[in-house]
Amino acid sequence: MGKTTKKRRGPHPTAKAELDVPVRVGQTVEVEITGLNHEGAGVGRIEGYTLFVSGALAQERVRARVEHVKKNFGFAKMVEVVEASTYRALPPCPLYDRCGGCSLQHLDYAEQLRHKQQIVRDNLRRIGGFQVEGEGAITVHPTLGMSDPWRYRNKAQVPIGEENGALVGGFYAEKSHSIIDMEACMIQHQANDEAVAVVKKLASELQIRAYDEQRHTGLLRHVVVKVGVKTGEVMVVLVTTEEEIPQRERLVEAIRGQVSGVTSIVQNVNPERTNVIFGKKTVTLWGSDVIYDYIGPIKFAISARSFYQVNPAQTEVLYNKTLEYAGATGTETVIDAYCGIGTISLFLAQKSRHVYGVEIVPEAIADANRNAELNGVENVTFEAGPAEVVIPAWKEKGIRADVIVVDPPRKGCDEALLATILEMQPERVVYVSCNPSTLARDLKVLAERYEVKEVQPVDMFPHTGHVESVALLVYKGF
Structure with a gap:
């Protein structure tokens, strides 16, 4: 013992x-x-x-x-x-105290915006070592919020399960995989709620078994719904453990008849014991492979697995600020690192001589080229590969960037990419960030040769703790 x-x-x-x-x-x-x-x-x-x-x-x-x-x-x-704080608000969602989705519904919205500005300021000071107050300080602007911060999400990813023999679907309770059954979510577009409710009802009626992640049994894992806010088009994605769906034709016909605006019904097969939502195989059961939406004047094709910002209204705000910070007048060459499906690249192309976009995911580059063709944009070039490899290769070919835009995942920029930026010395760097801590860390590296002029927080995810930011950096030699 x-x-x-x-x-x-x-x-x-x-x-x-x-x-x-x-x-x-x-x-x-x-x-x-x-x-x-x-x-x-x-x-x-x-x-x-x-x-x-x-x-x-x-x-x-x-x-x-x-x-x-x-x-x-x-x-x-x-x-x-x-x-109580004078800023305490009554959460309008009846499931607020059980669902882990919105952590700030109990805080007055104007105060949420102030809090997010302060989060950005605190990270710049604590992690980046930047001065955020007084003479010579970085300007951190007030957070740009929404006039109506509800029903903004254009995508729902709803896990399906069983409880007391009945099929349930909703979001996970905070820090758990316990599903909170719900009929409506106040930050989801109504079309998402309606489509999820229809699929839940039909799956119950047709006795389609829900997936049990503990036992790794059952068929229906998730219902994913995407809506084109500007077009009204709806895509329903059924994520299943197997290809065979009992009474599939009846299910598809019923979804067509009961989900308003549906133009695409897709199945994704994920047989793995994993928390990852999508598997490798995707099949269109009915309708189009994609739906369409607009951000500003730019039209985008959205497939079942392609990334697309979940708040298109605030995305337009964010991208317009990115375009402003790029300072493009029509003569500049711009490199868009982490370009994804080309959303920022196509915005930048409106006022740039040429935009080069790089993304490590080949499927995203295929989507980017499709979106460029969709909009008749010819002054863009997309290439698949690591940015820290592709961008130096472009430099060897004589491509000199006046502006480099980065929009990395939450982990921030690869160290090699930061070194590449410092070596290429563009006049401006525009850093779009979804994580204030990695933003501050990376800006500290770039501050070796760049002056961080200003940072604009944007509230992409009202009632949650997340905040998006865009920062303008100007080369000290210019």
């Missing part, structure tokens, strides 16, 4: 004495909240120990139940508001 005890990797997380922290799991504490973290949880301190309290707001005193403790911080769930 002594040997077993010695092999223990660390103290039990609930043991107050071993961890030497002032709280324990299950304890209810009263704490004053001084701020919000990037996920929207309240930040409080007990005897100097940081406690993140979900559901709490800055300038509140709350009672909270401790749920998890670590050496330097812990997590708690709010039980009662003792003294």
Whole structure:
């Protein structure tokens, strides 16, 4: 037994004495909240120990139940508001306290926008080492929000399961894979809700079994719905474990008859034991392979698996700001790293001499070329491959970029790409970011030769903790 005890990797997380922290799991504490973290949880301190309290707001005193403790911080769930913030709002969604989708519905929307601006400022100061106040500071503009911050999402990805023998579909409870059955989501486009409800009803009627991820049994894993907000076209994607769908013809006919605006019904087959939604095989069961939508004047073809921004109204705001920061007048050569399906590239092409887009995913480049052809845009060139490899090859061919635009995933830019940018020395760099922490980290690297002029936060995902930003950098030698 002594040997077993010695092999223990660390103290039990609930043991107050071993961890030497002032709280324990299950304890209810009263704490004053001084701020919000990037996920929207309240930040409080007990005897100097940081406690993140979900559901709490800055300038509140709350009672909270401790749920998890670590050496330097812990997590708690709010039980009662003792003294409420003047910015506290009543969440309109009846499932708000159970669903993990929206962490900020209880915060007044104008204050959400201010909070997101502050998140960007804090990351620039803390991670990037930038000055954000006083003379010589980077200008971080107020967050650009929506006049109506509801029903903005054009894509729903709804897991399907069974509960007490009945089929359920909704979103996962916070930090779990427990499905919260729902008929409506207040940030989803109504067309998405309607299509998901129809498929759930039809699957029940036709006795199509839902997927059980624990047992790896059943057929219907997810229902994915995409809507072209400007065109009204709807795509329904059935993600299944097998190719064979019982009574498939009846199901397809019923979807056609009951989902308004449907122009595409697609099946994606994913037989793997995985949390990844899509499998490798996609088949169109009826209608078109794609639906169409517009961002500004640019038309895009959207397939079942292609990436497309989920908030097209705010995407137009973001891309117009990107175009403004690029400073294009019609004579510039622009490189768009991480170009995806060409969304930013085609926007930039409106006012540039030529745009070169690079993306590591070949399927996305195929979509980008299709979208360029769709819009009759000829002053773009797309190439598949790693940006840090393709861009130097372009340089060897004599291509000199006046502007480089980057829009990387949450992990930020590859180090080799940052080195390539510093070597190519374009007059301007425009950095589009979905993660303020990696934005700050990468800007710190680029600041070796570039002045970070300003940063514009954009609220792409109202009522969540996420914030998009676009930053303008100007070469110090110009």
